[in-house]
Amino acid sequence: MLPYFIYLTILVIFWQPYLLLQGIFSHRGIGQIHFSRNEPDSFTGFRIRGTTFYAAPVFLGAIFLQQYVNDSFTISYIEFDFNKTVELKLEFPISNSNLFFVLKGNAVLGAGTGYAEHLQAGQYIYTTETPDALKLFEGQKAVVLLISSYDNRAWDGLNHAQNFNCVQPIPPSIQLLLEEFFSNEYNDILRGLYYEKIIADAFFYHFLAVEQAVSDDKYTGIPEPIKAVHDLILAAGMDTKFTLTELAERIGLSESSLKKGYKKHYGISPFDQQVYMRLEWARQQLETTVLPINQLYRQAGYAHLPGFLKAFKKCYGLSPSQWRKQHKQ
Numbered sequence: 001m002l003p004y005f006i007y008l009t010i011l012v013i014f015w016q017p018y019l020l021l022q023g024i025f026s027h028r029g030i031g032q033i034h035f036s037r038n039e040p041d042s043f044t045g046f047r048i049r050g051t052t053f054y055a056a057p058v059f060l061g062a063i064f065l066q067q068y069v070n071d072s073f074t075i076s077y078i079e080f081d082f083n084k085t086v087e088l089k090l091e092f093p094i095s096n097s098n099l100f101f102v103l104k105g106n107a108v109l110g111a112g113t114g115y116a117e118h119l120q121a122g123q124y125i126y127t128t129e130t131p132d133a134l135k136l137f138e139g140q141k142a143v144v145l146l147i148s149s150y151d152n153r154a155w156d157g158l159n160h161a162q163n164f165n166c167v168q169p170i171p172p173s174i175q176l177l178l179e180e181f182f183s184n185e186y187n188d189i190l191r192g193l194y195y196e197k198i199i200a201d202a203f204f205y206h207f208l209a210v211e212q213a214v215s216d217d218k219y220t221g222i223p224e225p226i227k228a229v230h231d232l233i234l235a236a237g238m239d240t241k242f243t244l245t246e247l248a249e250r251i252g253l254s255e256s257s258l259k260k261g262y263k264k265h266y267g268i269s270p271f272d273q274q275v276y277m278r279l280e281w282a283r284q285q286l287e288t289t290v291l292p293i294n295q296l297y298r299q300a301g302y303a304h305l306p307g308f309l310k311a312f313k314k315c316y317g318l319s320p321s322q323w324r325k326q327h328k329q
Contacts, residue, residue, distance in 0.1 A: 137317020169267020
């Protein structure tokens with residue numbers, strides 16, 4: 001057995017190099033979920049060359065897993081399509097170097113030490129914790145990608161403390177890598193070498209961003225006007241709502257340039273950044289206070305309750321009352 005390894009999947013674990021299902025992926029209502037290697041007619045997504053396909057019909061929906069495994073790393077690309085909000089339990093060997101990406105929808109990733117991080121499409125997290133829980137939301141098709149290296153000696157000396165277990169927008173450099181990965185057409189001989197390069201580059205660009213991050217966790221290389229808008233939104237909090245026009249005039253950029261540049265570097269538009277900040281505040285209030293929802297929505301900056309309810313459910317997959325019931329501390 002290799003002295004340094006991480007068997008990494010979000011759903012299943014394999015003994016390398018054998019393609020045998022070994023981990024446990026379960027739900028408290030139905031127990032262990034069983035996967036087959038048949039690709040059903042209901043699958044309409046794209047196939048990643050060189051991966052093994054697994055499917056599990058469950059929760060009036062399905063889970064589709066495509067996985068590539070070798071002696072150095074594991075890649076797990078998973079699509080969830082449920083008609084209900086689902087909390088899943090994961091049981092597999094300890095891992096200590098993971099990149100978890102949300103490519104579509106929303107997901108909450110949990111681990112044994114108690115943290116639980118909510119990720120939206122376009123965000124990712126690096127963690128040394130072993131994932132043991134995953135929450136998916138009703139009516140939202142979620143697509144996630146989990147990458148791990150079995151041998152982490154290459155980055156033992158890097159700064160793990162900064163941006164550790166921290167949700168971040170997927171950097172443009174990693175976005176390009178993922179696009180290459182999904183569209184590759186290499187043959188079996190070249191594919192293994194190519195995937196090794198892709199995985200090494202993904203970790204390289206992540207740790208490069210960590211090493212280059214300044215003390216306030218913003219990445220270097222972001223144009224100063226874009227940084228200024230980000231700082232302004234964070235500083236204003238919920239006290240002020242900025243329109244795109246107001247923000248563009250403050251920094252002397254066109255609205256289209258501001259919107260494109262902001263989303264490129266922060267993974268979200270200026271408007272959505274403000275919405276997300278307000279919804280995050282509301283979510284925290286639901287979990288930690290008894291503030292009535294008919295008061296809370298106004299304090300969150302919404303003029304009308306229906307608009308708040310719609311935005312909250314779109315972001316978190318549950319209504320505010322359902323969220324409070326399930327997460328009240």
